[in-house]
Amino acid sequence: MKLDLELAKKYSRPGPRYTSYPTAPHFSEDIGPAHYATELNDAGTPVTDEFSLYFHLPFCRSLCYFCACNMIITSRREHITDYLNILKQEIDLLSRQINKDRKVSQLHWGGGTPTYLTADEIRDLMSHIRSRFSFTADAEISIEIHPGEMSPERVVAIAESGFNRVSCGVQDFNPKVQAAINRIQPYEVTAEVLELLKSNGIEHFNLDLIYGLPYQTVESFSETLEQVLTLHPSRLAVYNYAYVPWLKKHQNLIDEELLPTPEVKLAMHARIIDYLTSVGGMAFIGMDHFARPEDELALALNNRALHRNFQGYSTKAGLDMYSLGITSISQTYNYYVQNTKLISNYRDMVEGGQLPVERGIRLSEDDHLRRQIIQDIMCQFELDTNKLSANFGIDFRAEFEHEIARLGTFVDDGLLVDEGDKILITENGRLFIRNIAMAFDAYLPRDSRPTTAKQPRYSKTV
Ligand SMILES: C[S@@+](CC[C@H](N)C(=O)[O-])C[C@H]1O[C@@H](n2cnc3c(N)ncnc32)[C@H](O)[C@@H]1O
Ligand code: SF4
Missing domain, CATH: 1.10.10.920 (Arc Repressor Mutant, subunit A)
Structure with a gap:
């Protein structure tokens, strides 16, 4: 290449990035809860026998300056408790609309930082989900983890809740880069958490990295890649830094002058692909994803069974995806619908017995x-x-x-x-x-x- x-x-x-088409900026407020409810209930709407569930857990302890996710920084645990209570009510509302013969074959907790929940909160939320939906025997059950927000208790709670894949945020191991993005996460902390997960039976993990961050150079990022390979991830996502300060004002906390030039970024991109596919022996999946050749994602690429959804590349083709929590986007045969962004609206709608949909689009x-x-x-x-x-x-x-x-x-x-x-x-x-x-x-x-x-x-x- x-x-x-x-x-x-x-x-x-x-x-x-085409995690959907039409893309989210084209969703309209003309689409609301009634459209979603009809789509879930109408006998004429094609639905998949198996489906996918996504849960958005937006809370984080501290702000990473590069972040473009829908997150809320808080140190107040009661905000999380409140949110989880509403989320459980939303689960109840949704589960009543779904035919009991249908099964979950893919579930994902994303954020924010799902592991900012305590071990008890993780167990409680998952047991609530399991009490309302049935799962296929081989369901893919995944969670985004932040090594800085882990503990042995949380690892056990994740394993016992049935998660079989974790996606772990790294970004870059270089201390100078970490300081500039306000995310101090030494290699040893990440390695220790992954070891703990493995010893609790969770073998499959992918790591998230970003190129285009302040102070990064081809050499510095090569060192990060070298360190990353020693952790033996089954998949890697190496994202191009989405620099959108007009949408995410806090990205202005990073001095633009410190970002690598387009020439350096390009050289980094070339090195990433070369290094991971040659030294790393990984398959290049597409855009920003790599996987070990024996990983399901690489097999899906070879078998032409790769699919793209809101979580990026996936092996589960064409499943309806029902998403819960603020800002989350659901995908059905005819619609994309997005939940409300404000927690106050979220509470009002769910407590009023409505699915908290704020906007969407009906596909022509x-x-x-x-x-x-x-x-x-x-x-x-x-x-x-x-x-x-x-x-x-x-x-x-x-x-x-x-x-x-x-x-x-x-x-x-x-x-x-x-x-x-x-x-x-x-x-x-x-x-x-x-x-x-x-x-x-x-x-x-x-x-x-x-x-x-x-x-x-x-x-x-x-
Ligand atoms: C919700 S976060 C992952 C979980 C956890 N909050 C963490 O940070 O470890 C998902 C991933 O999105 C990626 N990400 C966040 N902001 C980004 C940006 N501006 N550009 C590219 N990737 C970004 C990061 O790699 C991050 O690990
Ligand atoms: S990168 Fe992860 S931990 Fe950092 S602010 Fe964003 S969602 Fe939170």
Whole structure:
């Protein structure tokens, strides 16, 4: 894989990460609880036999300056207790709407910091969930952990609650970088927590890193990668720093001058892919994800069973996803719906017996078709034009004449090969996958480049 600075400059612009299509900025307040309830109950709505549950646990003890997550910093435990009480009521409301024959095959706790909950709170919440939903025997049950917010009691509570995969935040092991982002987390602390998890039977874990943070250099980040490999993660997410200070004001706490230049970032990106795939022996999944060849995610990539949802890449294709807690986004056949962001609204709606949906979108036929195309680009790295034509009853090449014309630039740059029956993304093209998907996004303005907007909605693609 070769990273070309000129190409990176050419294609670096704000763009979606396509964890959904249409993307969240296009959700509208015209969609509310009644739409979601109809979708859950209407006998005519296609639903999947198995489904996925997501729980948003937004609280953290201290602020990491780079953070772009929906989180709330608090030291007041009663805020967490209150929130968990409302969340349990929301679980009750949702579970009453779901046919009891359907089973959970994927569950995820994200945040914020789910492990900021005490061991008792973790057990209590999970036993409440299990009392309301039934699970498949091999369900993937995962949680985001922050090593700074762990204890032996929490590790045991996580293992006994049935979690079988953890996602652990690292970001960077360099002390100078850690100080600049206000996240002091020595290597030894992370290593100790992972050992403890392993000794409690949790073998599968992935680590989150970020490149593009202050003071990072190719050399310093290579050292972090070297340290990371000694921990033997089954998966790695190496995120491009989403620098969006107009959306997340606290990111201004990091001096912009200290961020690596685009040239350095590009060199870091190249080193990350080279190092992890050669020395690390990991498979490059797509965008920012890597996995050991024997890991399910790498197998799914080979078997063309990879899928993309709000948590990034997933092995569970096409499941309905019901999400609980503030800001969380659910995905059904016809809709995306997002829960309210404010805890006061959340409480009022749930206590009033309503699913706390604030906005959303109903997918049109065109949205369904483009969602499939973008999913194929992001996960299969190719478009099978005959299959798309047959599945959607269209002539793909005629229907998407303008979009195919837009792909010309990628073909010229060796990022894509158009064979007629198949449009194939090359190895180098995988580095620009968001840009390629953007060619099929009907919601993006075409007349002016989004980079000229004063406040773009999205982070940079490269
Ligand atoms: C909700 S956090 C993970 C759990 C826990 N709160 C922690 O920080 O360890 C999910 C991950 O999002 C990533 N992340 C957060 N802000 C980001 C940003 N601005 N750009 C890129 N990745 C970011 C980090 O790698 C982080 O580990
Ligand atoms: S990175 Fe994690 S711990 Fe830090 S503020 Fe964001 S959600 Fe909280």
